[in-house]
Amino acid sequence: MEPQKVAGKRLVAIAAVALMAFIGILVETSMNVTFPTLMRTMHVSLSTVQWITTGYLLTVALLMITSAFLKQRFTNRQLFTAGALLFILGDLIGALAPNFWILLLGRLIQSGCAGIAIPLMINVIVESVPRSRLGFYMGMSSLILMIAPASGPTFGGLMVALANWRLIFWATLPVEILILIFGWNALEQYTPTKAVKFDWRQFALLAVAFVAIMLGVNSLTTAGWLSWQFLGGLVLGIGALGAYVQVAKHSDKQLLKLEIFRNPIFTYSFFAYVILQFCNIGINFALPNYAQIVVGATSLIGGLMLLPGSLITAFLQPWFGHLLDEHGAKLPIMLGSSLFLLAALGFTLWGQRLTVIxxxxxxxxxxxGRSMAFSNTMTNGLKEVDLSQRADANAIYNTGQQFAGSLGTTILAALMSSVKGGGLSYAAATARGSQLAFGLIALLGIINFGFYFVVFKHQKQDA
Structure with missing residues (x-):
């Protein structure tokens, strides 16, 4: 009979990796509230400064491509240590950065922590938790993925209010050191490692695809939809993805195993999952900047206004997982999606005259709504994948959600900056652009209902 409890040492290991993932994701969005300040002091535009977040997320996505390989090649303890050390090094560079480009370098190095810790956290849970408790623990891991980026602006705003943006780096440095000390001895190895080779050609093709698409989308704010920069980036990115598919088909060492997408439940759950993350990271970028530029709020208020939603969601998250365990996936996913769409329509309707309240x-x-749907979408998709493919499915989920997050920041930044001229002030133009961004989120919420319809149509057993 399968055990219903998780051993104490394994709980410590899960907690340590979860805390590392939380810190890594927290700092993803903590710099969002500092963008107006960085734009003034470092003389960069919104489309440039958003690379502080976009570059971080893009690097995390590229690292997650390798997560299935890393799991086979290195022990959990080695990966845990590497993630902590990358965070510490990036933290120091960011804290001492004399200009924007050194700051960006520190952020890219620091992102290695999240890129390693997020898939490590999920792999440790999947391998060490009984199936009957998987919904609860996966729900808690989804809590990390949802609450951390939502709490980032609040944390960043508080640090700026206490001192300046550099305190974001100094404050997290001792925490990461303590996590490393706390968790190092608790990490165990549940599966043997093996000396597998890494396919650099596949990685290069995926890296070119991700970076080209991101640069193309980023050019929208300055070059426009019909520019060679945008269209060229898309063509190059799609071409590189097509080349990867052809190379992967003839390789027995795929970085991302595409045959998993033959499962329609996994595939459409994945589409819905990345849309939710696109909207989550995008709106966590848009709202603090809207509050500061349009409403005239301080960076502290711009961060704190997201705190009630984050705290309430954190309190309810175990219940979201419990709903799946007790009633199946359809109830929490459809209820969450409905609340998500309702809020998105509200943001769109009042997009030009929102107040902090x-x-x-x-x-x-x-x-x-987003949290209820997000956590259960991933858990439901993973339950439909054979245990031997769980690590690869995990890598696909995490790569997709990080790349979607970076796209969310870039596209919403482009839309917020898209309204120009007409005698509008910068604040009024940003308000109109923000309404377009909120409208996109509402449209994506509607599209997700179509994906879920396909998922539950194919799912023989809603469990």
Whole structure:
């Protein structure tokens, strides 16, 4: 009979990796509230400064491509240590950065922590937790993926209020050192490692695809939809993805095993999952900047207004997982998607005249709905994958959600900056652009209902 409890040492290991993942994701969005300040002091535009977040997420996505390889090649303890050391090094570079480009370098190095810790956290849970408790623990891991980026602006705003943006780096440095000390001895190895080779050609093709698409989308703010920069980036990115598919078909060492997508439940769950993450990271970028540029709020208020939604969601997250364990995936996913869409329509309707109170209220509904659907979408998709493919499915989920997050930041930044001229002030133009961004989120919420319809149509047993 399968055990119903998780051993104490394994709980410590899960907690340590979860804390590392939380810190790694927290700093993803903690710099969002500093963008207006960095734009003034470092003389960069919004489309440039957003690379502080976009570059971080893009690097995490590229690292996650390798997560299945890393799991086979290195022990959990080695990966845990590497993630902590990358964070510490990047933290120091960011804290001491004399200009924007050194700051960006520190952020790219620091992102290695999240790129390693997120898949490590999920792999440790999947391998050490009984199936009957998987919904609860996967729900808690999804809590990390949802609450950390939502809490980032609040944390960043508080650090700026206490001192300046550099405190974001100094404050997290001792925490990461303690996590390394706390968790190093608890990490165990559940599966043997093996000396597998890494296919650099596949990685290069995926890297070119991701970077080309991101650069193309980023050019929208300055070059436009019909520019050679945008269209060229898309063509190069799609071409590189096509080349990867052809190379992977003839390789027995695929970085991302495409045959998993033959399972329609996994595939459409994945599509819905990345859309939710696109919207989550995008709106966590948009709202603090909207509050500061349009409403005139401080960076502290811009961060704190998201805190109620984050705290309420954190409190409810175990219940979201419990709903799946007790009632199946359809109830929490469809209820969460409905709340998500309701909030997105509210943001769109009042997009040019939002107040801090309105933003905080709508964000509570948005956060609850998005979190309820997000965690259970991933768990439901993973349950439909054979155990031997779980690590690869995990790599695909995590790569997709990080790349979607970086796209969310870039596209929403482009839309917020897209309205120009007409005698509008910068604040009024940003408000109109933000309404377009919120409208995109609402449209994607509607599209997700179509994906879920296909998922539950194919799912023989809603469990």
């Amino acid at each position: 309105m933003i905080a209220g709508l964000y509570i509904v948005f956060s609850i």
